[in-house]
Amino acid sequence: MVKDLNWNDLKVVYRVASFGSLGKAAEQLNINYTTVLRHINRLEKALGCKMFIRHQRGYQLTDSGKQLLVEMPDIEVKLDQLQSKLTTKNNNVTGTLKITTLPEYSSFLHPILKRSQQLYPELRILADVSDEIVPLESGRAHISIRAGHAPTQGDLVANKICDLNFSYYASSCYISRRGIPENEGEFNLHTWVMPSGRKRHISFIKNIIPKIDSRNIHYQSNNFFDIQSAIEHGIGIGPVDDRKAKNVECLTKITQIKNFNDSALWFVYHRDLREDVKIKTMLKLLNS
Secondary structure, three states: OOOOOOHHHHHHHHHHHHHOOHHHHHHHHOOOHHHHHHHHHHHHHHHOOOOEEEEOOEEEEOHHHHHHHHHHHHHHHHHHHHHHHHHOOOOOOOEEEEEEEOHHHHHHHHHHHHHHHHHOOOEEEEEEEOOOOOOHHHOOOOEEEEEEOOOOOOOEEEEEEEEEOEEEEEEHHHHHHHOOOOOHHHHHHOOEEEEOHHHHHOHHHHOOHHHOOHHHEEEEEOOHHHHHHHHHOOOOEEEEEHHHHOOOOOEEEOOOOOOOOOEEEEEEEEHHHOOOHHHHHHHHHHHO
8 A cells, every 4th residue: 555645746746747847837836846846756755656757858757657647637627526525515615616717708707706805715716717618527617607508418507697799890990991881782891800710600790701701801819809909900890799898989889780699698507516605605796
């Protein structure tokens, strides 16, 4: 039986194995080089085997190190899931709450998180801001803030936060140069700024795309922040969240373009965490 095996040693060594660099692992973990080295030496001593071969270009994995790299992700997920289930028995709002959210809506959380900080100072928030849809059953996140239609998976609980309403806008500098389209027949007399990738499937995008010659789409991005900035700088006409547009003086809504908005923002969590005190707390703050 292995003696004195330390979980933190495993986590640190796994990060070194993932990055292939002791320095990069130290930076990501926010600890110093010698501390990382101490974790490696202690784990190797406890296991009685080497995890790395040291050489000038970095740390090369031994067979044992390669095995750790394969097995560790599933172990971390299972431990995260166990921690979440165990903390549902605790009525104190403490620990870390992991939230994944879209870049366009991460700032929506900030007022709520400010209130949680004031009311529950022992609660820590870890945000993963990405366009990636993180599967909640993986344990990588407790809560997902998602945009679109309500999730249909039976093991997810979705609470509607608000409707999303986008319209098409142009900047004052664009309008002074090019004017605005008076009808669909004039769409191809203009330049456009449009989303790319799977955002093309959003209703208010897919209804317009077929009416525009692709050569007139002068700028594409997978990020609505970036799209709004391009529109503000006069690159073309494009979609902007109405709530964000009202705070930008240079933007004018193109009322001649009819929109079909059927998307919303959702607070989503796994049904196994319905009794988790941290999730209950966030729902309460969201609805207050």
